[in-house]
Amino acid sequence: MHRSRLAGFIIDCKxxxxxxxxxxxxEALGLGNLGREGGxxxxxxxxxxxxxxxxxxKHDSRVHLDIESDDVEAEVKRLEGLGxxxxxxxxxxxxxxxxxxxxxxxxxxxxxLTDRPGTRVWSP
Amino acid sequence: MHRSRLAGFIIDCKxxxxxxxxxxxxEALGLGNLGREGGxxxxxxxxxxxxxxxxxxKHDSRVHLDIESDDVEAEVKRLEGLGxxxxxxxxxxxxxxxxxxxxxxxxxxxxxLTDRPGTRVWSP
Numbered sequence: 001m002h003r004s005r006l007a008g009f010i011i012d013c014k015x016x017x018x019x020x021x022x023x024x025x026x027e028a029l030g031l032g033n034l035g036r037e038g039g040x041x042x043x044x045x046x047x048x049x050x051x052x053x054x055x056x057x058k059h060d061s062r063v064h065l066d067i068e069s070d071d072v073e074a075e076v077k078r079l080e081g082l083g084x085x086x087x088x089x090x091x092x093x094x095x096x097x098x099x100x101x102x103x104x105x106x107x108x109x110x111x112x113l114t115d116r117p118g119t120r121v122w123s124p
Numbered sequence: 125m126h127r128s129r130l131a132g133f134i135i136d137c138k139x140x141x142x143x144x145x146x147x148x149x150x151e152a153l154g155l156g157n158l159g160r161e162g163g164x165x166x167x168x169x170x171x172x173x174x175x176x177x178x179x180x181x182k183h184d185s186r187v188h189l190d191i192e193s194d195d196v197e198a199e200v201k202r203l204e205g206l207g208x209x210x211x212x213x214x215x216x217x218x219x220x221x222x223x224x225x226x227x228x229x230x231x232x233x234x235x236x237l238t239d240r241p242g243t244r245v246w247s248p
C-alpha cells in the first residue's frame with residue numbers, strides 16, 4: 001500500500017537567466033518568490049497546497065507535472081501499469097513519459113500525505 | 125481594480141483519442157473523470173481547488189497554465205506590463221506568450237474570486 005497525489009508543477013524555462021524568468025512567473029501568478037533552492041526558484045503556492053518551482057533547462061520551455069508519493073518505486077510501477085514509461089532516474093526521483101507524450105516526475109513526498117487533500121491510497 | 129489567480133492547467137494532448145488520454149491522466153493523478161464538456165474532459169480537482177482539464181490538440185503535447193480573472197482585459201494588460209504578449213483571443217479568453225516562451229491563457233473566472241485562496245487584487 002502506498003500513497004500519491006499531484007504535488008504541483010515545475011515551469012521549465014529555456015534560458016540561463018533564471019532570476020527574471022522566476023520574477024515573471026512570480027508576478028504573473030501572484031505568488032511570492034521564496035528564492036533559490038539548488039537549481040530551482042520556489043514560488044510560494046502554500047495557500048494552494050501546491051509546490052511550484054521555476055528552473056532553467058536546455059530543452060524547449062515547458063511545464064511539467066510532479067506526482068509525489070511516499071513510495072516512489074511503487075508509484076512508478078503503478079504508472080507503468082497505466083502505460084507510462086521510465087525515462088531516467090534523477091537523484092531521488094524518476095522522470096517518466098506519459099502515453100500522451102508528456103514528461104513528468106515522480107518525487108518523494110516532502111509532506112506526510114496522510115489526510116492531505118487529494119491523496120489516494122493504492123493497493124498492490 | 126481587478127482580481128486574478130492561478131485557475132489550474134490544461135493537459136494538451138497531441139492525439140485524436142481524447143478518452144484514453146483523459147483516462148490515463150485521471151488515473152495517474154488520482155482524480156475523478158467528470159466527463160466531456162465541449163472539447164475538454166474535466167478532471168475532478170475540486171479538493172485541490174484547481175481546474176484541470178484534458179484536451180486534444182494538433183501541436184505537440186504540453187501542459188499550459190490558466191490564469192483566471194474577474195476582468196480578462198485588465199489582467200491581460202497587467203501581464204503585458206510584465207513582458208507577456210498577446211497571441212490570440214479565443215471565445216471569452218486570451219492566449220498569451222510569456223517571456224519564457226510558454227503559452228498560457230487568461231480566462232474569465234468561473235467562481236467568485238473574492239476570498240478564494242491565492243487571489244490577488246491588482247490596482248491599475
